[in-house]
Amino acid sequence: MNDIKGILQDPxxxxxxxxxxxxxxxxxxxxxxxxxxxxxxxxxxxxxxxEQLNLIDQQESxxxxxxxxxxxxxxxxxxxxxKPFLRDALKEDKITxxxxxxxxxDTMPDCELDDDEKIVLDQASxxxxxTDIEEANEEKMKAIYNTDEWLEENKEMLExxxxxxxxxVYLNNPIYRIQEKMKKHMQDSGYYEKAIPLxxxxxxxxxxxxxxxxxxxxxxxxxxx
Numbered sequence: 770m771n772d773i774k775g776i777l778q779d780p781x782x783x784x785x786x787x788x789x790x791x792x793x794x795x796x797x798x799x800x801x802x803x804x805x806x807x808x809x810x811x812x813x814x815x816x817x818x819x820e821q822l823n824l825i826d827q828q829e830s831x832x833x834x835x836x837x838x839x840x841x842x843x844x845x846x847x848x849x850x851x852k853p854f855l856r857d858a859l860k861e862d863k864i865t866x867x868x869x870x871x872x873x874x875d876t877m878p879d880c881e882l883d884d885d886e887k888i889v890l891d892q893a894s895x896x897x898x899x900t901d902i903e904e905a906n907e908e909k910m911k912a913i914y915n916t917d918e919w920l921e922e923n924k925e926m927l928e929x930x931x932x933x934x935x936x937x938v939y940l941n942n943p944i945y946r947i948q949e950k951m952k953k954h955m956q957d958s959g960y961y962e963k964a965i966p967l968x969x970x971x972x973x974x975x976x977x978x979x980x981x982x983x984x985x986x987x988x989x990x991x992x993x994x
Contacts, residue, residue, distance in 0.1 A: 784895070786842075790897075831871070834871060835847045837879065838879055838880065839879075849902045853910065854974040854978060855975075867967075870967040873964050877958050880950070886946075886947055890947060913985050916989075927989075965979075
């Protein structure tokens with residue numbers, strides 16, 4: 770409660786949208802813990818409940834590490850895009866990869882934005898709700914798993930988007946520069962080279978999705994040759 774009182778005293782010093790999304794994400798995780806307690810009350814298997822609790826703790830650890838390494842909104846985007854693939858309890862032979870992933874995030878340097886970039890990011894994300902991000906992720910997954918159909922249905926939109934990405938309006942946009950800064954940070958820190966392969970190893974669902982993404986990207990490139 771004290772942090773909310775502090776925000777109300779000077780709301781202009783904080784990114785309210787980021788704080789709201791943060792509290793919603795943590796609330797979702799806490800609600801799952803409450804559900805586990807309810808199941809315990811109803812007599813559910815104790816070992817199964819322990820597995821579910823460990824899974825929630827692992828999700829929370831990944832979330833906290835990502836929002837430390839990346840500026841609030843961007844860290845939240847990463848976590849929510851990974852979350853659908855973090856729903857299964859880790860098998861014993863995969864725990865090591867999860868621990869290595871967490872260790873990588875712990876040692877990964879923060880991605881620093883200057884004051885102007887922070888303002889741009891806050892303004893761009895202030896109207897984006899948690900549900901907006903979750904719905905966008907669902908649509909992206911549908912597109913990845915139905916690439917041919919999606920490419921055909923959105924052919925004209927993709928052509929316009931490609932033209933826009935080559936325009937000076939897009940290339941001079943501050944958001945584009947922030948995106949490029951993020952990509953460079955992930956390349957320089959080894960996130961693509963080390964973290965992503967570790968996630969593919971400890972999450973079978975993410976590995977399957979990643980392979981679908983590679984196939985979808987190839988189809989997209991072929992469409993634009």
